[in-house]
Amino acid sequence: MLAQKTVRIVATPAEASAVGSMMVEPEATVSDPPLPAPEAAGFILALLLMSPKEPKEPKGK
Amino acid sequence: MTTRADFAAATDELANRVLGALRGAGGTALVARHIDSAPDTLAALAAVRVLGADTFSPHLLAGTPFHADDAAAVARSLDAFPTPAAGPSARPEERTVAWRDWATAQLLARFGENGAPPAAAEPPGAADDLADTTDWQGWSVRMAQLATLATPGLDGPVHETARRAALPLARGVTRSVLRRDFPTAVRLVRWLAWLGHEGVDLPLDPAPVHEHVRLLGGASPRTALDLAVTDHLLTARPPEAVRT
Amino acid sequence: MTVPEPVAAAARSMADRALSWLHANRALGALPPGTTEELADPDSVYKPLGETTLAASLLLRDGVAGPGQLAAAQSLMDFTWDQFRQGDMLYERQLRHTLMTDPLEVYAPFVRCGYRHADLDRLLAHRARLRSVDGVELLPNRRLAAANAARVVGLDREPGGGPDWDALARATWLGARPEPWAINWITAYAMTHTVFHLTDWGRLPHGMPPDLTAYVRTWLPVWIDIWREVQQWDLVVELLIVGASLDEPYCRPEDWEAVAALQHEDGLVPRDGDPVDDDPRERFTDHQHTVVVTAVAGSVALARAAGR
Numbered sequence: 211m212l213a214q215k216t217v218r219i220v221a222t223p224a225e226a227s228a229v230g231s232m233m234v235e236p237e238a239t240v241s242d243p244p245l246p247a248p249e250a251a252g253f254i255l256a257l258l259l260m261s262p263k264e265p266k267e268p269k270g271k
Numbered sequence: 272m273t274t275r276a277d278f279a280a281a282t283d284e285l286a287n288r289v290l291g292a293l294r295g296a297g298g299t300a301l302v303a304r305h306i307d308s309a310p311d312t313l314a315a316l317a318a319v320r321v322l323g324a325d326t327f328s329p330h331l332l333a334g335t336p337f338h339a340d341d342a343a344a345v346a347r348s349l350d351a352f353p354t355p356a357a358g359p360s361a362r363p364e365e366r367t368v369a370w371r372d373w374a375t376a377q378l379l380a381r382f383g384e385n386g387a388p389p390a391a392a393e394p395p396g397a398a399d400d401l402a403d404t405t406d407w408q409g410w411s412v413r414m415a416q417l418a419t420l421a422t423p424g425l426d427g428p429v430h431e432t433a434r435r436a437a438l439p440l441a442r443g444v445t446r447s448v449l450r451r452d453f454p455t456a457v458r459l460v461r462w463l464a465w466l467g468h469e470g471v472d473l474p475l476d477p478a479p480v481h482e483h484v485r486l487l488g489g490a491s492p493r494t495a496l497d498l499a500v501t502d503h504l505l506t507a508r509p510p511e512a513v514r515t
Numbered sequence: 516m517t518v519p520e521p522v523a524a525a526a527r528s529m530a531d532r533a534l535s536w537l538h539a540n541r542a543l544g545a546l547p548p549g550t551t552e553e554l555a556d557p558d559s560v561y562k563p564l565g566e567t568t569l570a571a572s573l574l575l576r577d578g579v580a581g582p583g584q585l586a587a588a589q590s591l592m593d594f595t596w597d598q599f600r601q602g603d604m605l606y607e608r609q610l611r612h613t614l615m616t617d618p619l620e621v622y623a624p625f626v627r628c629g630y631r632h633a634d635l636d637r638l639l640a641h642r643a644r645l646r647s648v649d650g651v652e653l654l655p656n657r658r659l660a661a662a663n664a665a666r667v668v669g670l671d672r673e674p675g676g677g678p679d680w681d682a683l684a685r686a687t688w689l690g691a692r693p694e695p696w697a698i699n700w701i702t703a704y705a706m707t708h709t710v711f712h713l714t715d716w717g718r719l720p721h722g723m724p725p726d727l728t729a730y731v732r733t734w735l736p737v738w739i740d741i742w743r744e745v746q747q748w749d750l751v752v753e754l755l756i757v758g759a760s761l762d763e764p765y766c767r768p769e770d771w772e773a774v775a776a777l778q779h780e781d782g783l784v785p786r787d788g789d790p791v792d793d794d795p796r797e798r799f800t801d802h803q804h805t806v807v808v809t810a811v812a813g814s815v816a817l818a819r820a821a822g823r
Binding site for chain 3 (some may be wrong): 407408438441442444445446449450464474475476479480483
């Protein structure tokens with residue numbers, strides 16, 4: 211016979227808490243939305259009124 | 272003491288078993304076998320608790336028989352990790368866990384053979400704290416945590432809230448994809464697919480974003496399981512046809 | 516929903532302080548002596564002068580700033596008009612480069628405020644009749660910029676009428692109502708400009724096709740959220756202008772108050788989350804564009820709040 215014959219197991223509060231946190235994983239805190247990319251510079255045509263400045267060199271992240 | 276890493280490894284292992292069964296591989300009583308073959312029974316039980324309602328997905332979506340031994344194993348996991356109190360004063364995380372356990376217990380009561388439903392089958396309130404979608408960012412993160420409820424055959428207050436919240440969900444999907452938080456995005460796309468499956472009009476086509484997050488979303492077994500359920504929701508006939 | 520009171524309060528503070536900064540720092544944006552219509556680096560000074568002109572012209576158009584601010588805006592217009600030698604430089608540049616659109620675009624805000632250059636008017640009218648000008652292969656949002664400048668100058672009242680605005684709108688990224696989750700940084704700027712030109716910077720909220728307005732209303736909250744999170748303030752403020760320009764404005768107090776709180780006492784608004792340099796010239800080069808968009812955002816929102 212399978213699982214149900216074994217002894218009763220109850221998690222410790224710490225173990226229960228660990229499982230609880232796996233059930234409610236938070237969103238990623240370090241987000242990575244679209245940022246200025248050097249590739250974008252080619253598309254910023256001269257004299258595009260009110261366009262952003264050219265992207266800066268990427269920071270050493 | 273079993274560590275969180277052990278729980279995570281066991282969860283991945285069970286998710287792979289469930290995925291295999293969804294794809295037609297594997298034999299009977301996959302949950303019970305998962306417990307019996309595990310070196311660490313507590314970790315194996317934790318995995319059942321974490322996957323929750325998704326443990327039933329081969330049965331719900333692919334018609335794989337749900338064995339009595341599986342029902343016993345799911346009941347054991349609910350017993351080993353008691354559901355937190357989920358009254359009005361409970362923290363949102365506790366209420367989220369309670370809703371996930373409710374979903375598991377619902378399916379256990381329906382497909383188990385022991386008759387009496389477990390205590391967690393009672394809904395933990397009216398989902399009032401989910402009804403307000405003004406903070407659609409935080410709300411959608413909670414819905415991502417509740418993605419195991421987005422499956423055919425489950426319905427309740429959380430689902431009612433989702434039916435009225437296609438726009439906040441679609442915004443949540445868009446936000447999480449742009450933030451490149453793909454585990455969250457995959458779970459929210461699953462809700463969007465569930466809404467589409469329910470016949471709700473969507474502000475966002477779920478199919479392309481589903482494929483996008485599949486390609487970018489990484490290869491964790493839990494994510495793969497969410498994607499597989501979404502595949503099913505996007506391609507299956509409307510509700511009746513997929514009920515067992 | 517209209518423009519909530521806290522947004523109007525933030526908008527007033529943003530517009531007033533931004534204009535003060537542009538006025539106080541205007542000398543840093545002056546053209547080098549001896550500048551001719553042949554610009555080696557048009558982006559360095561010529562473009563910022565045009566942007567300052569645009570901001571000042573919108574404040575004067577909307578008329579919602581205080582009397583002191585309106586006087587400062589007028590003084591800025593006089594300054595930039597003098598920089599362009601009362602339009603001679605724009606005329607020479609347009610004369611030399613028939614197909615280029617920037618002299619027309621820089622001239623338009625002046626026309627909005629009553630500054631005119633007779634020879635340039637005649638040249639632009641001639642140019643507007645050329646199939647060659649119409650056939651230039653501009654990016655769709657750039658084509659809209661030229662079309663709106665022509666509208667402001669009054670060239671669309673020439674025989675043959677104005678452009679097909681709907682067709683121009685449909686040709687842009689926004690016009691396709693694309694997947695909102697696939698936008699990137701530079702495409703977001705293309706989107707904001709499509710809205711700016713279709714609505715003439717908030718003057719014509721109905722200038723956007725209704726389905727595009729609905730699309731922007733649906734996704735703008737997401738775009739503001741994600742770029743606020745990474746402190747891309749220049750883009751965030753452009754997105755605020757977009758919200759204020761919609762048929763039914765989308766102006767969330769928290770977003771506007773966040774930008775107002777970010778603004779330095781002297782009016783500078785940092786373009787992003789990086790430290791701001793102490794050197795006045797560096798500050799001007801780095802942040803002038805963001806201050807311009809902040810002035811525009813404040814003016815457009817105030818005008819909408821006043822029901823204009």
